[in-house]
Amino acid sequence: MVRRSKWASALSPADLEHVLGSMQERQFARGGCIARAGQLVEHWMALIDGFAKMSVASEDGRVSTLTGVSAGVWFGEGSLFKHEARRYDVFALRPTRVALMPRRTFEWLRGTSVPFNHYLQDLLNARLSLFIGALEHERLLDTDARVANCLASLFNPELYPDAPRFLEVGQTEIGLLANVSRQRVNVALQRFQALGLIRIEKRGLRVLDPGGLRDYKAESGNALAGEAERAQRPASGAA
Numbered sequence: 001m002v003r004r005s006k007w008a009s010a011l012s013p014a015d016l017e018h019v020l021g022s023m024q025e026r027q028f029a030r031g032g033c034i035a036r037a038g039q040l041v042e043h044w045m046a047l048i049d050g051f052a053k054m055s056v057a058s059e060d061g062r063v064s065t066l067t068g069v070s071a072g073v074w075f076g077e078g079s080l081f082k083h084e085a086r087r088y089d090v091f092a093l094r095p096t097r098v099a100l101m102p103r104r105t106f107e108w109l110r111g112t113s114v115p116f117n118h119y120l121q122d123l124l125n126a127r128l129s130l131f132i133g134a135l136e137h138e139r140l141l142d143t144d145a146r147v148a149n150c151l152a153s154l155f156n157p158e159l160y161p162d163a164p165r166f167l168e169v170g171q172t173e174i175g176l177l178a179n180v181s182r183q184r185v186n187v188a189l190q191r192f193q194a195l196g197l198i199r200i201e202k203r204g205l206r207v208l209d210p211g212g213l214r215d216y217k218a219e220s221g222n223a224l225a226g227e228a229e230r231a232q233r234p235a236s237g238a239a
């Protein structure tokens with residue numbers, strides 16, 4: 001997985017072997033805590049395989065999911081930059097393998113590799129755009145559009161350049177990522193399948209039209225705007 005990363009292809013063979021020699025691999029069972037909020041961040045992480053979620057929890061136990069994390073995605077660079085404690089939890093949603101790059105290697109790459117720094121800049125910009133979009137969708141769009149956006153976010157080419165079209169993901173997991181019920185996810189997926197955006201399969205779903213999922217929010221937003229406009233019109237025959 002590391003060798004396939006965009007930044008790794010720009011390293012010399014010797015530098016790449018140096019990086020690989022410093023890294024560790026850990027395995028987590030479903031429900032396992034990959035990283036805990038409040039812990040000082042000492043590694044840059046990436047999922048080798050599996051599926052995880054980033055979430056935050058309030059003191060009274062309420063949990064809000066920030067985003068999903070699938071294979072090939074690196075995370076945790078922001079806290080490494082600022083030398084601060086992690087501000088979110090990361091939990092495995094299925095058996096997951098994680099690659100860990102120690103801080104010293106991360107800082108060495110920052111100091112010696114221009115392509116690595118360009119990759120980090122692109123990654124931060126993509127993640128910022130993802131979270132701004134998620135906030136917009138949470139506040140302005142209906143449930144179907146939020147589910148569509150959740151699925152589309154897993155095909156962001158800057159975060160998931162090699163994302164497979166088949167997602168081994170269950171409706172419960174999608175519900176956790178989109179912050180909606182499993183039953184509501186099922187309704188949305190049936191609609192997406194009828195529109196030719198996805199195909200529901202035995203162990204997950206196959207995305208047929210990632211662009212259509214991304215654009216679904218526009219259709220939903222227009223529908224909501226139309227409903228609001230109709231609600232503001234005076235009733236027919238009113239004095």
